[in-house]
Amino acid sequence: DTGVSQDPRHKITKRGQNVTFRCDPISEHNRLYWYRQTLGQGPEFLTYFQNEAQLEKSRLLSDRFSAERPKGSFSTLEIQRTEQGDSAMYLCASSRRGGAAYRSPWGYTFGSGTRLTVV
Amino acid sequence: AQRVTQPEKLLSVFKGAPVELKCNYSYSGSPELFWYVQYSRQRLQLLLRHISRESIKGFTADLNKGETSFHLKKPFAQEEDSAMYYCALRAQKLVFGQGTRLTINP
Numbered sequence: 001d002t003g004v005s006q007d008p009r010h011k012i013t014k015r016g017q018n019v020t021f022r023c024d025p026i027s028e029h030n031r032l033y034w035y036r037q038t039l040g041q042g043p044e045f046l047t048y049f050q051n052e053a054q055l056e057k058s059r060l061l062s063d064r065f066s067a068e069r070p071k072g073s074f075s076t077l078e079i080q081r082t083e084q085g086d087s088a089m090y091l092c093a094s095s096r097r098g099g100a101a102y103r104s105p106w107g108y109t110f111g112s113g114t115r116l117t118v119v
Numbered sequence: 120a121q122r123v124t125q126p127e128k129l130l131s132v133f134k135g136a137p138v139e140l141k142c143n144y145s146y147s148g149s150p151e152l153f154w155y156v157q158y159s160r161q162r163l164q165l166l167l168r169h170i171s172r173e174s175i176k177g178f179t180a181d182l183n184k185g186e187t188s189f190h191l192k193k194p195f196a197q198e199e200d201s202a203m204y205y206c207a208l209r210a211q212k213l214v215f216g217q218g219t220r221l222t223i224n225p
Contacts, residue, residue: 021209033212033213035215040128040217040218041217041218042123042125042205042216042217042218043160043163043205043213044213045212045213046213048212055211056211056212060127093213108165108213109165110162110163110164111162112162113162
């Protein structure tokens, strides 16, 4: 296991089309996070899963966005009817969350991201 | 609510000069703070965390709860330190500041 993998690295799509991104986390990590990063900004939280349960969604995530993690392993992020404002880098990260007394000592491990361009 | 503020979008210093990247946070609970770095064309990676009180690549950061700050410091900058630096706070999730682009001039 070499880290968090994201696919594709780049995606160019026409406005109005649907796109889906995939994230494969580190295998022993039970938490998975999606972030969006636009030019000149820090990563903005979108949503996260603990195992297969989606525990939180940001208000940034409109109804056109949906994320799944059906088996508690990889996750997909789908954007329907893309708009030019959706153009951004979509980052995935994973971490390990154990019991109350345990915290991931190293924060999150990030993937390289998927750069979406909507034309 | 969690909030992280990095007041400087750009910071430029000469090689060998001291560096300080500012970070202030707002959080009602007990914060867990991190610095992440992103070198050109590389993924975001953890630089250091406040819990460990460690020095990584010559960088240190001290949590000041009274001033709600977690500034990143290095006494002598090196050219390879040029990168984007993000301060982040974790409660249920990581919340990032807007980042500071550090440029080290030769």
